[in-house]
Every structure is written in structure tokens, then in C-alpha cells.
Amino acid sequence: MHLKPILAATLLFAAPVLVRSQESPSSAKRGIKVGIRADTISSPRREIFATWRAYVNNEPERFASSPYWISGDQKRWPIFDLAAAWIYFGAAGYPRPEATLVSIDPVIPGHEGAADTFIVRALYTTTDSAGNSLPVALTRTFAVRERDRWVLASPIPRLTAAWTRVRRGRITFIFPPTHVFNERRAERSGRFVDSLSRAFGIITPPPINFYVADRPEDLAKFVGVDMAVPQTSFGRAVPGNNMILSGLPVYGEWYPHELTHLVLARWLAERDVFGTMDEGMAHWLGGATGRPFPVLMAELSHELATRPLLTLDSLLGPGHRSDSLANRAAAGLLAFANERGGVNAVKAVLTPRKGKHGPDHLSSAADALGLHGSLLDAGWRAFVRLAAQK
Template sequence: MRKLLFLLFFLAGLNSVSAQDDSNKLSLLVSSRVDTTSSDVRSIINLYESYYASKPDSIYDNPFWNKKEKELYEDFDFSRVSIFQGGMNANLLFKYFSPFVMSVEPIGEKYQIRVLFSSATTDPKYAGSKVWCIQKLNAIKENQRWVLENLIVDITSKWNAKKLDYFNYIFPPNHEFNEVEAQLGKSYCDEIIRRFNPNYNGSFNYYVTSSKDDMGLLENFDYYFVGITSGKAREGMILTANGNENYPHEFVHKLLPINSQRGQVIEEGLAVYLGTKQNQQEYEKLMSKLAFDLNKKSDKVNFKSVLSQAVTYNGYQTAYPTGAGICELVHELRGDNGLSQLLHADTSGYQEILEAACSITMLTENELEAKWETTIQKYYQP
């Protein structure tokens, strides 16, 4: 997604009538179909309001979420990253995308709340993204009080499972498991571990769905514009919307050594160069987008603007091919050893990437920029 720059541009363009009054930042509008005469339903609505008033964009021991999932996952709300990306917080969310409770329905001993986040804009320039998302969450009783819960356990409770070394495939009954693709995935993972993380001894779940909307439900979205994608590597799991057992790009995210100082450009660059490149046609298509922009829109899209992420989005997320270009030139000059140094380096920002890449390749900053330009331009398609 377009992240911070897109978000600020979008919010600035919304008409003031689309925003809630600041004096009532976290109030919910409720559909007439919701039975507010029920004390349980009112409790669920109050729970949802309380959660959003408790800084849900931050990760901490939130009292309005269930204990079991907080023990299993550090980032326990699976919708958090998508909803609050790009500098969004609960106050901004409620201000510009007024929440509307569409339904609160009993599901066995649980309840399920469904909330639409939408702006009131009618400006055609922004109307295509006026719906931020429709979030759906479970509410369960814990020690006689209602708390929130992800949907994923209930959705996948009757799905099939198949264990294969590092990963536990979880897929719906109507999915025909592809053993050949799974073995290809295992072989790829073996290679990445051998080359870059020989001490890896972890495992993760791999959830197979056949559409972005089905995958979105696993992250608590009945509909989502924000954060929509065809695959994600999350804490302890991979999600795919492609109906596939082999997803090299996401495998890279799960298998490389953890480095808190590895920034998005190099993180995604490694996943593209080592993973997406397994499909050469897909790799070249992505790289050609950046090559085209460097040729035709160099005043906006250039080495510094994309490496620093001053330009994050130009019809594609620029971090992906930008980082892949750095990884490709490092590998060309220094092989796997160079990539290993890069993935362990501090690449948290523009200057850090320059320093790390120059140190590894023994190039000056000007030489690095020229080499990167040459690397990207190989993929130019007029």
C-alpha cells in the first residue's frame, strides 16, 4: 500500500464534513438491525469502543483482548498492521473513516461484531478508497467478562492439515493439496536455510486460501482496501491468497535470520531477489516498472527518492524493486557472502543502506548509485 505519504495526501483531501467531531472521537454509529435491547449486544459494542480507546495501534498487554492469543502472539490483533499502517492511529481512523456497526450476532457462545470504516467523501478523486475496511471480530467470555478474539481459529477449525518439516499446511476441505508444489517449497526452504541461516530450527503454519477476500478473513476483514495483498508472512505463519503450496517470497521473510535493524527496502529486496526471482518473468516485470520510471520520470523516481522511500508508491511499492536492485548488485559482486553481510547489517534507513552496501562492495557512493542504475536498466522495456 501507499503508506504514510499516501495516507497524508488522502486525509488532506477529504472534505471536513467526512470527519467526526473531535469532541466525540471514538463513538460508534450503530445499524438499526443491531438489537441494542440485548445487554450482551450492548456489552460487545462497549467492548469494541473500549478497545479502540485503548491505543490498539500499539502492542502491549491490552486488557480488552483474550489472554490465550496474547500469550501465543506478540502482535495478537491480526488486523492491527493493516488498519494502522502509514501513521494511522485510532483517533485518525475514527475521525476520517467514521465507524458504523453493521451487525452484532451470536455465534454459539460467542458474538461476532462487524464494523464498517468509511469516509463520507463523494469526490471521485478519493471515492475509490473511501472504504478503509470492514472489520469483523469475535467476542468471547473470559473470567466472566467479554474480550475480543481473532477469527482465524473458528474459520479454520474444520480445515485439513498436513505437516511437512518446517511448515504445517492448513487448507480448506475443497482445496486439492499439491504434493509436488509442497516438495518444491520444501526444497527451496532447504536451500535458503543452507545458504543464509544454517542454525534455523523453527516452524510455522502455512494457510492456503484461493482469494484475497478469503485471506482477508484470516486477518479479521470482511472487506479490505488497506493492506490488501496476495500473501503475508506473519508471526508464526504465512498466509496466501493464491491457492499455492510454494511461496518463495514469503518463505524468505520467515527463514532469514531476524535483524531488527533491517529496514523495509532491504527486507523486501531480499524477498524479491531470492524469492520472487524464482519466477523470472514475474521478477523482470516488477523490475521493469522501476526501470521505466527511472527513464521517464527521473525527476520524481530516482536513486535517492526510492532508496530513502521519499517516493514509496508509484503504481507499485518502490521498496521492492529498489531493494532487489541493491541485492542483485551485491550478489553479482560479492556472492552469497555479500548478501549474508547485507542481511545482517544495519539497513534501517537511506544512509545506513549506503554505508552497508558500499562497505560490502568496496564501491564509493557514486559508484554504487551508477552500478544500481545499470542493474535496474537491464530490465527496461520501452
């Protein structure tokens, strides 16, 4: 069996182990700033601020269960604070973002005394090599009462309560009243999930909640991010929540890149697949940032032609790089494996040997395809050139 029928029909988060988190020994050193108009003295703002500060100091990027977050969100979603990904993983290569409280206000302005829901706004910043402050995200988190105490809560259930829900296969599409639902794209996504699941022997693919926004800014806002680093709000899969977030009109209800991540998340995790190969699958079956697979191969072919020192080993060997070029190289290798040996060859490439420097996918590919040494590199290069012309 080959994966071509899937193409024709066509962990950002891994599900965490939920453990009770403890106050980090380093949390006191981080410090939290308070903006000039943020009231942290009057009640209930004082109590809300204490809850928010404790939560921020408790390493929310670990996505562990938290006594400071509403229990309903945590029961519903392992990744209950989606904004944390925008904050802590949106500025890779920079120091961990630090928080400044901007304001704590009731949802309905002017209803101070009777308010049972507040909004906590915070600005997260990092620094460059010269010490300049760089904004990463401006967030909006709800604060509500639970068992006579203030806890934090996700904006999603409240902001999407009135959104339309349409089910197609195992996917429930959730979108605002202003969005024009694309039936053809939705049906295509449903078929893609079924085909990919069958190809990899996933008997019961999870039911998927697929949120559709018409602009990246709208997508970010409904998860609680009013400002984010550019290109972080196009869309993403949240396998832990069986959730797709789609924020670009070019994708809408048809987002095979992120659907690939979600459907195969557990299968890949069980085999300790290197992250670049995971991205390679998504690049191959779903393209990247609106560019289809042949365009990605054309880009890769150009790089290989102009940089002769690049090899399959330098791009995908154990312990090597993890970047957009490596992702495209992985996509080409997986497509090459499918061309030569079908889905069983793809599965073999994605079942790496255990090397001293990490998962060794190239050795698995060489065995699966019967191409060892320079033959594997040569075959892969030839395939990339041909794929770039399609």
C-alpha cells in the same frame, strides 16, 4: 557462497513487545457510531458492546496485550487480532479509520438466550480530502465468555478447526477441504526455507503455519474481514506469529516473497535494516504480486531510461523514499551484490552504517562491492539492464 542455488530451488508485521495497554487519553475524542439495527441495550449485547468499544478505543493497531481479548489467543499469537492490520494499515495516507457497530448477533440465529458465542460486525471508514466517507473494512469478531465476562476472540481457530493440515519440513500447510493441495509447491517452499536459513546462518528457523486460501476474499474472511480495500488480501507474512497467509492461486503453497520476510524478520530487525531493503530482499527472491524478478527489473529499467534524474541515491539514500519503485531498486542492488560478492556481500549491504538521516545502506554497499561514488550507480544500472533481459 552465492544465493543462486536458493533461487534455483526455489514487520506487514514485526513481533511487538507485549505490554499492558492503558486507555488512550484521546480515545474519548474518537467516538464510535452505532448502526440503525445494532442492539446495545439488551443483555448480553450491552456487555459485549462495552467490551468491544473499550477494545477499539484502546488502540488495537499497537498490537499490545489487552484485557478485552481472550487469553488463549494472546498466548498463542503475539499478533492476536489479525483483522487490525486490514483496518489500520489498509488505507495508507488516509486518516485513521473510525468504527461503526453494525450488529451483535448470536452465531446460531434464534438462540438468543442460550448463546455463548456472538459475532460482532463493524464497518471501518476513513475520509478523503473533501470529507467524503470511504469504507476500509467490514469486520467480524467473535465474542465469548471467559471467567464470567465477555471478551473478544479471533475467528481463525473456529473457522479453520476442520481444515486439513499437512507438514513439509518446518512448514505446516493449513487449507480448507475444497483446496487441492499442491505437493510440488509445498516441497519447494520447504527447501526454500531451509536454503535461505542456511545462507544467513539461522540455525533454528521457526516452525511456520502456512494458511492457504483459493481467493483473496476467502483469505480475508477467515481472519475476520468480510470486505477489505482491494489488493490487501493477496497474502502476507506475520513474523510475530510465524504465520504465512496466502490468498492467490498463483502462489498457493509457494509464496517465496512472504517466506523471505518471515525467515529473515529477526535477522533484519537485529541490524536495523530499512524497510525498503527488507522489501528488496523479498522482491528479489520472491518477486511481487505474481511478477518474477526479471519482470520487476524490466519495469525498473524502463523507469531509469525514461526518468534520467532517478539515481541510486535518490531511491535508496538515507531518509529517502519508500515505495514500489524504491523496492525494485533495492531488489536490483541486492541481486547485484550477490552477483559480485555472493551472500557475504548481500549481508554487508543489509548491515547499514548509522547515518544522521537513518540507516545508510549505500555506504555499506559501496564498501562491500568496492564501488564508490558514481561507480556504484553505474554498476547497478548495468546490472538492472542485464537482469531485465533474462
